[in-house]
Structure formats: structure tokens, C-alpha cells
Amino acid sequence: MxxxxxxxxxxxxxxxxxxxxxxxKRRLMDLGVVKNAEIECALISPVGDPKAxxxxxxxxxxxxxxxxxxxxxxxDKESNSDEKGWGE
Numbered sequence: 001m002x003x004x005x006x007x008x009x010x011x012x013x014x015x016x017x018x019x020x021x022x023x024x025k026r027r028l029m030d031l032g033v034v035k036n037a038e039i040e041c042a043l044i045s046p047v048g049d050p051k052a053x054x055x056x057x058x059x060x061x062x063x064x065x066x067x068x069x070x071x072x073x074x075x076d077k078e079s080n081s082d083e084k085g086w087g088e
Contacts, residue, residue, distance in 0.1 A: 002074050005051065005067035007041035013072035014038055020069035032056035033070060 007013060015037045018025050032055040033039070042059055043052040050061045 001071045003068050004039065004053070004062070004070040004072050005064045007039075007051070007053075007072075007074065009041050009044055012038060012040045012075040014075060015070060016073055017071040018069065019071060020066065024066060024069070028066065028070070031060050032058070038075075039072070 001016065002013070004013065004015075015033055015035055017035070018028055018033060020028070037055065040054040041051060042054050045051070049064045051064075051067060052059050052061045053067075054060075
């Protein structure tokens with residue numbers, strides 16, 4: 001199963017499971033990261049961490065430490081090659 005941190009710019013996914021501590025899980029749920037939520041990777045920092053995602057209409061930056069704990073089903077395997085991330 002893929003994780004949220006594996007998404008490339010422009011890819012969309014659906015959350016399957018959040019596999020982290022209760023405190024972090026609660027914070028992610030407050031941000032809209034819940035089962036079946038649709039998420040899109042919007043931006044990737046020049047060094048790759050953090051990444052920014054569209055979640056329920058808001059742009060949210062997540063560190064790899066947290067996004068690697070979110071199991072997802074990727075909806076499209078194609079990434080948007082025109083948008084590579086910040087400063088590229």
C-alpha cells in the first residue's frame with residue numbers, strides 16, 4: 001500500500017488508513033485526514049520535505065515523518081510534469 005509521502009505533484013489519492021500515535025492521528029483528523037478523504041499533492045519543497053497537500057479545500061504542509069504514516073490509494077499514476085514544486 002502506498003503512503004501519502006510517495007505522491008508526486010498533481011497526483012490525487014484517497015486515504016485508506018492513518019497508522020500513527022493517537023495524538024498525531026487526532027491532529028491529522030482535525031486537518032481533514034480521515035478515511036476516504038481525497039487529497040492532492042500541490043507542492044514539494046526543494047529538498048523534498050515538507051510537501052503541501054490540498055485537503056478539504058485547504059493547503060496543508062506535512063512533514064515526511066507524518067505523511068509516511070498515512071496509507072492511501074493513489075487515484076492517478078500520472079503526475080503533472082509542468083509543476084515540479086517550489087523553486088524548480
